[in-house]
Amino acid sequence: MTSTQASEPSVEEQVAALLSRWEADCAHLSSSTRRRQHPALRQIVALGMAGVPALIKHHHHAPRTVEALLRQITGASPTDGCEHVEDWQDAWMAWARSRGWMA
Numbered sequence: 001m002t003s004t005q006a007s008e009p010s011v012e013e014q015v016a017a018l019l020s021r022w023e024a025d026c027a028h029l030s031s032s033t034r035r036r037q038h039p040a041l042r043q044i045v046a047l048g049m050a051g052v053p054a055l056i057k058h059h060h061h062a063p064r065t066v067e068a069l070l071r072q073i074t075g076a077s078p079t080d081g082c083e084h085v086e087d088w089q090d091a092w093m094a095w096a097r098s099r100g101w102m103a
Contacts, residue, residue, distance in 0.1 A: 011047060015054035018044050019061045036068070044069055053102050059089035 009017070022040040029035050044051055052073060059066045063085045070092060071077055078095035079088045096102040 011050050012054040012057065014047065015044060015051050016058060019058055019066075022065075023061065035065070041065070041069060045072060048073060053096060056089065056092045056096055056102065059092060063088055 018040040022035075022038050025040070026035045026038055044055065052070065055066050055070055055073075067079060067088055076095060078091040082088055082091050093102060
């Protein structure tokens with residue numbers, strides 16, 4: 001018997017969709033406060049630690065915003081020694097690998 005119900009999206013799919021929605025909804029906003037308070041970002045935070053690997057994979061979407069989300073969710077700050085934004089994703093990946101969350 002096959003199910004006609006759509007399967008639930010994976011956490012990675014949820015994070016990607018929420019980041020895309022945030023980018024589309026906030027592209028025209030100049031207020032960083034309004035951008036940070038968008039419901040999509042609150043939904044990502046609500047995913048908690050389950051969303052961390054997906055956030056790290058999608059770090060390139062909006063590095064500063066994803067960085068803030070990762071710090072908020074994890075309480076960690078592995079990018080403190082990084083001189084360039086381009087190095088942030090690598091720092092988070094190393095941090096996640098050291099905890100066995102990413103291969």
